[in-house]
Amino acid sequence: xxxxxxKLIHKYLRHxxxxxxVWCPGCGIGIILGSLIRAxxxxxxxxxxxxxxxxxxxxxxxxxxxxxxxxxxxHGRALTFATGIKLAKPRLKVIVxxxxxxxxAIGGNHFIHAARRNIDLTAIIxxxxxxxxxxxxxxxTTPYGMTSTTSRYTNIEHAFYIAELAVTxxxxxxxxxxxFHVAMLDSLMEKAFMKQGFSVVEVVSHCHTYYGKxxxxxxxxxxxKWQRDHAVPIGAAGLAPLDGEPxxxxxxxxxxxxxxxxxxxxxxGRTMPPPPDKFTxxxxxxxxxxxxxxxxxKIRKRxxxxxxx
Amino acid sequence: xxxxxxxxxxxxGSEAVAEAALRAGCxxxxxxxxxxxxxxxxxxxxxLPAVNGTFIQMEDEIASMGAIxxxxxxxxxxxxxxxxxxxxxxxxxxxxAIMAEIPCVVVNVMRGGPSTGLPTMPSQGDVMQARWGxxxxxxILVLSASTVRECYDFTLRAFNLSEEFRIPVIxxxxxxxxxxxxxxxxxPEGEALTVERPRPRVPPEWYIPYxxxxxxxxxxxDFGEGYRYHVTGLAHDIRGFxxxxxxxxxxxxxxxxxxxxxxxxxxxxxxxxxxxxAGIVIIAYGSVARTARRSVRILRERGIQAGLLKxxxxxxxxxxxxxSLLPTARILVVPEMNVGQISREVKRVNQGRARVVGVNKxxxxxxxxxxxxxxxxxxx
Numbered sequence: 001x002x003x004x005x006x007k008l009i010h011k012y013l014r015h016x017x018x019x020x021x022v023w024c025p026g027c028g029i030g031i032i033l034g035s036l037i038r039a040x041x042x043x044x045x046x047x048x049x050x051x052x053x054x055x056x057x058x059x060x061x062x063x064x065x066x067x068x069x070x071x072x073x074x075h076g077r078a079l080t081f082a083t084g085i086k087l088a089k090p091r092l093k094v095i096v097x098x099x100x101x102x103x104x105a106i107g108g109n110h111f112i113h114a115a116r117r118n119i120d121l122t123a124i125i126x127x128x129x130x131x132x133x134x135x136x137x138x139x140x141t142t143p144y145g146m147t148s149t150t151s152r153y154t155n156i157e158h159a160f161y162i163a164e165l166a167v168t169x170x171x172x173x174x175x176x177x178x179x180f181h182v183a184m185l186d187s188l189m190e191k192a193f194m195k196q197g198f199s200v201v202e203v204v205s206h207c208h209t210y211y212g213k214x215x216x217x218x219x220x221x222x223x224x225k226w227q228r229d230h231a232v233p234i235g236a237a238g239l240a241p242l243d244g245e246p247x248x249x250x251x252x253x254x255x256x257x258x259x260x261x262x263x264x265x266x267x268x269g270r271t272m273p274p275p276p277d278k279f280t281x282x283x284x285x286x287x288x289x290x291x292x293x294x295x296x297x298k299i300r301k302r303x304x305x306x307x308x309x
Numbered sequence: 310x311x312x313x314x315x316x317x318x319x320x321x322g323s324e325a326v327a328e329a330a331l332r333a334g335c336x337x338x339x340x341x342x343x344x345x346x347x348x349x350x351x352x353x354x355x356x357l358p359a360v361n362g363t364f365i366q367m368e369d370e371i372a373s374m375g376a377i378x379x380x381x382x383x384x385x386x387x388x389x390x391x392x393x394x395x396x397x398x399x400x401x402x403x404x405x406a407i408m409a410e411i412p413c414v415v416v417n418v419m420r421g422g423p424s425t426g427l428p429t430m431p432s433q434g435d436v437m438q439a440r441w442g443x444x445x446x447x448x449i450l451v452l453s454a455s456t457v458r459e460c461y462d463f464t465l466r467a468f469n470l471s472e473e474f475r476i477p478v479i480x481x482x483x484x485x486x487x488x489x490x491x492x493x494x495x496x497p498e499g500e501a502l503t504v505e506r507p508r509p510r511v512p513p514e515w516y517i518p519y520x521x522x523x524x525x526x527x528x529x530x531d532f533g534e535g536y537r538y539h540v541t542g543l544a545h546d547i548r549g550f551x552x553x554x555x556x557x558x559x560x561x562x563x564x565x566x567x568x569x570x571x572x573x574x575x576x577x578x579x580x581x582x583x584x585x586x587a588g589i590v591i592i593a594y595g596s597v598a599r600t601a602r603r604s605v606r607i608l609r610e611r612g613i614q615a616g617l618l619k620x621x622x623x624x625x626x627x628x629x630x631x632x633s634l635l636p637t638a639r640i641l642v643v644p645e646m647n648v649g650q651i652s653r654e655v656k657r658v659n660q661g662r663a664r665v666v667g668v669n670k671x672x673x674x675x676x677x678x679x680x681x682x683x684x685x686x687x688x689x
Contacts (some may be wrong), residue, residue, distance in 0.1 A: 017550060048535050055377075064550060069532040071382065072541035073375065074405050080372040082381025084387070085532060087363045088337055092383070092533045100332050110375075113368040164379075296363065303358035 012037045014048070014067045022061050026220030028205030032126055033062055035182060036095070039189035051094045053082045055102040057133045059126045062097050076107030079114045082121050090120070090293045093193065100127045100141040104160050107141070116167035118197045123291040124189065125162055125200065130206040136210030139185075147214045163202040167285045172197030174285040178204040180227040181281060181300070197291040204231065204279070230293035234282035315453045317494045318411060322460040322487035323348035325495075326480070328415055329464035330388055332501050335414070336362035337387035339376035341369055341395060344428040345484045346418040349390035370395035374402035377413045381406075382540065386468060386533030391414035393426065393435055396442070403477055404443030405542045407565070410475040410519075411530070412506055414467045419483045419595075421673045430673030431484035433595055436650040440624045446562070448569040450478045450576060451624035455598040457491035463621065469504035474568055475526055481623060483595035483646070485675055503541045509536060518549045521560065525568030559640065569625060578621040579630045583609065587616030589685060590638045592631065592655055594620040597644050597676050604681040613689060623651070631658045640688055644668035664688070 015139055016285040023029050040050060050062040056075035063070035069092075075079045078096045086094045103125045105112050114121060131137040138148035138161045147154055173195040175188035185203060192199035206212060206223035217223055320328070326349050326474040326535075337354040340346075342523045350441040354364040367373045370391050377387035391399065396417045406413055421427025422434045435442075438450045450470055460482065461493060465477040490655070507514050509528040520527045530536030543551040544558045552558060569576065583605060584590055593601035598619040608615035620627055634641065641663050643652035659665055668684045670676050 023621055029670060037636065047537060049533060064541070067537055069537050070539045072539070072543065074401055074542055077371060077375045077402060079378035080367065080375025083365070084337065084339065084376035085383045086367060087534050088380035088383035088385040109368050110372055296358070300358040300361060307359045
């Protein structure tokens with residue numbers, strides 16, 4: 001086991017990058033980086049063919065440590081740069097890592113449109129419900145009623161549910177995991193990397209430094225325990241397994257996470273919704289649709305035919 | 310509209326831009342519909358897929374700019390085209406391309422502003438935005454064209470400069486130049502010079518992505534070719550890794566400016582028209598340079614020794630060209646469809662030697678020869 005880990009570290013972390021990293025001790029991003037490396041190793045992708053793109057924030061600092069083609073872009077715009085790379089060189093595996101503010105606040109429009117286009121990218125979204133790098137301001141996934149440094153009198157906005165947003169926006173594959181459920185996270189990422197089309201893995205993580213402290217949720221270990229106690233695997237939540245379902249959005253999976261107006265979205269009557277403060281983990285959508293690049297080949301063919309006429 | 314005899318064609322400015330981009334080797338276009346630049350996107354959406362290129366209509370101009378930077382990093386020459394409101398949105402990622410030294414071309418077909426302004430009417434109001442629109446100290450290259458043929462030539466040049474210097478190049482056009490049709494003979498296939506970015510000639514293990522070179526322009530590896538390196542908008546060291554060390558940030562900034570300032574003579578391009586003996590010189594660019602030229606002819610007919618300096622490079626400002634006029638020029642007239650964005654630069658270079666007067670218009674109409682003449686006759 002230890003030698004395996006050392007081998008992976010040696011193979012995938014940059015030798016010429018000065019460590020230590022920028023993250024707080026106990027941060028979930030390290031676990032996500034571990035999952036990402038293991039999942040890539042399992043897929044057998046060549047390092048030369050992997051591009052890791054990030055935006056701005058704590059998650060934005062992840063690519064610099066890893067020995068791929070790495071690109072640290074502007075806040076919220078990582079998917080736009082990734083779109084250009086992928087379309088210019090479709091043979092590359094382009095993985096985008098973003099935070100919650102990055103992906104669904106400033107980059108929200110890019111996120112839904114990348115999903116709608118079904119462009120062959122994988123978006124990994126570290127959802128810790130707060131802006132960590134700037135010191136704990138509320139984000140679009142901070143639950144109603146919680147405290148942050150810009151919602152000292154509690155947050156009156158309602159949270160986005162990132163994975164559900166991706167499902168309705170048209171992503172081919174959507175999974176949600178936590179940094180507590182590491183084995184599942186490895187597997188979700190591997191599935192996402194292998195999927196043709198836009199794939200999303202939302203990772204519920206923790207910012208004990210700000211979110212935990214401001215909301216009296218304890219240290220990193222306590223917050224990991226919170227994830228253990230509040231995450232419900234899709235099977236265990238009484239939701240039907242994905243296989244055999246008609247392709248497309250299934251409303252039975254629309255289960256908001258954290259607190260908030262949960263359970264109300266269950267309208268099918270065929271399944272039991274989890275209790276209000278729980279959230280589902282697992283695969284929320286897996287559907288086969290032609291990816292953008294595949295469709296664009298048709299456009300090229302039509303254009304060539306039109307020019308020949 | 311190809312003429313059988315001479316290869317002459319009746320072309321619109323926007324068509325010339327698209328033709329030149331394809332000739333330059335542009336194979337990626339990302340854009341968002343906006344008047345009066347939409348035709349360029351429409352043409353590219355038809356032409357690019359036929360040559361194995363890619364056109365994509367993004368969700369906004371921020372995304373368009375991000376996408377062309379990404380495509381360029383993967384080794385594909387790329388461009389976008391927009392107008393004022395879209396250009397404002399592009400400023401964020403434009404700064405990224407400057408900092409990370411990613412070649413790309415941005416065409417801004419200027420319309421009246423501020424805000425939504427005058428979507429279908431011409432203006433030259435974005436001259437200063439092109440120079441200083443993105444935050445922080447930075448170099449930039451900006452070209453301007455006043456004929457359909459120049460739309461072709463300068464689009465090609467924009468790509469070449471961008472590749473050579475690893476910097477985004479902005480082509481500032483205006484509504485008149487882009488919507489105008491003129492008879493032009495384009496250079497025959499194979500005759501137009503195209504430049505490629507410097508690529509590494511060393512194996513990946515020796516490659517230092519932001520290494521200083523005599524020209525200050527490091528070799529740029531395409532993503533996915535074995536050179537696994539890091540690109541960031543943060544201040545970075547020569548390996549591309551973020552740094553906060555003043556002894557690494559200083560040389561980076563010096564190199565970014567130096568690569569342009571040491572080659573100013575090659576970047577600057579202008580046309581001198583009857584300036585040798587001119588006491589009155591009009592300094593103009595874009596569609597206004599056309600009326601300025603007519604004004605010079607009329608003034609000469611009236612026995613007044615007038616000339617024209619047409620600026621094809623707007624930024625970095627052509628200080629030496631303006632200085633070269635000063636031995637004979639007593640009066641410098643700067644007509645612009647803006648509040649006087651270039652005339653202030655002229656005044657800065659002039660340092661009180663000649664008299665500098667502006668002819669400024671912001672009502673959405675072109676400055677006419679009469680309006681220039683009227684101003685000149687007032688002074689003379």
